[in-house]
Amino acid sequence: NCAAIPKELLESELFGFEKGAFTGAVERKLGKFEQANGGTIFLDEIGDMPLDLQAKILRVLQEKEVTRTGGNQSLTVDTRIVAATNQNLEERVRQKEFREDLYYRLNVVPIDLVPLRERSEDIPLLVEYFLTKSCSEMEIPVKQCTQEALRLLTDYSWPGNVRELENTIKRAVILSSDPMLTAGDFSGLRRSSTTASRSEELSLEGLVEMKLRSSLDNLDKMETGDLYGLVLKEIERPLIRFVLEKTRGNQVKAADILGINRNTLRKKIQDLDIDVKKDL
Incomplete structure (x- = not known):
């Protein structure tokens, strides 16, 4: 787990x-990597890996060394890398927080994995699994859920995904x-579901208005300016x-969908500093 191990210890x-490399x-x-030679290493939360260490991971992928x-000898390794992250690596690349070359090397x-709320059909099976697991760990008979409880669990949005479901069970x-x-x-889920459903019921216009109200609470204290242009x-x-x-x-297709002229779209891409090749 690249996020759980301190930067100073992760490299070693x-x-x-x-021997004698440090105190x-x-x-x-x-x-x-040596231990996994000929096999697979799983790097969890690779999006949190420090930039200087990312360069060394890139060397493993390119040179297999x-x-x-504290050593000066290059060792050959043949290790397959499987990496996972809960972050948007494309966005982190744009923010210069993740190496672009490493991203493309890993992105083979x-x-x-879609959020749990988008695969609610998996929830009953996961509930059954976590009930069995939790009861086994506590050495008690396996418990079950009523249909009403299962419906509540299935309808909940689970912002914390599977980990939240496991802890809830x-x-x-x-x-x-x-x-x-x-x-x-x-x-506790019933209260959270009520709040979440209220947001989901809002139209796009309602969501924009809600965001504007929360962002512009101090509008009366603002000086005159191009607020309309900034929001747009x-x-x-x-x-x-x-x-x-x-x-x-x-x-051409994008301009048709947006209902604007292609030249207008090209100008907006330039004015809004949208790098088409980089963003896509």
Whole structure:
């Protein structure tokens, strides 16, 4: 887990170290890449990896070589890398927080795991699995959920995805003394669902208005300026970028969808500083 290990330790954990490389290095230690030679290494939360360490990961991918901390000998490794992140790496590349060359090296067979709220049909199976797991860990008979409780769990939006679901099930198992979990055992979800559904019921206009109200609370204290132009620019940029993404950069098709002239679209791309090749 690249986010859980301190930056100072992550390098030696991945590449190993030689005896005497630093205080406490009383013997040689093989890194994860050497240990996984001929197999697969899973780098979780790679989006949080420091930039200087990203360069060394790139070397492993390109040269298939590693050098232990404190060593001067290059070691050949044949290791397949599987990486995961909950961050938008394309956005981090644009912000210069993730190496572009490493991103394209890793992005060979991407698998986008959609949020749990978009695959609600998986929730009953996951609930059953986590109930069995939690009860097994506590060494108690396996509990079940009533249909009402299962409907509540299925309808909830789960912003924390599977981890949130697992913790919710575990908490209910711990706090309830009954073999059957009811909707009352998940009362916290009922309040959250009400708030979430209120936002989901809003139209696009309603969502924009809600965002404007929260962003412009101190409007009466603002000086005169081009507020209209600023807000319009903030809306236009993501709209045009989204349409260009969906049309794979085809500006003629994008202009038709937007209902504007192609020359107008080209000018807006320049004015709004939208780098078509970089963004798509």
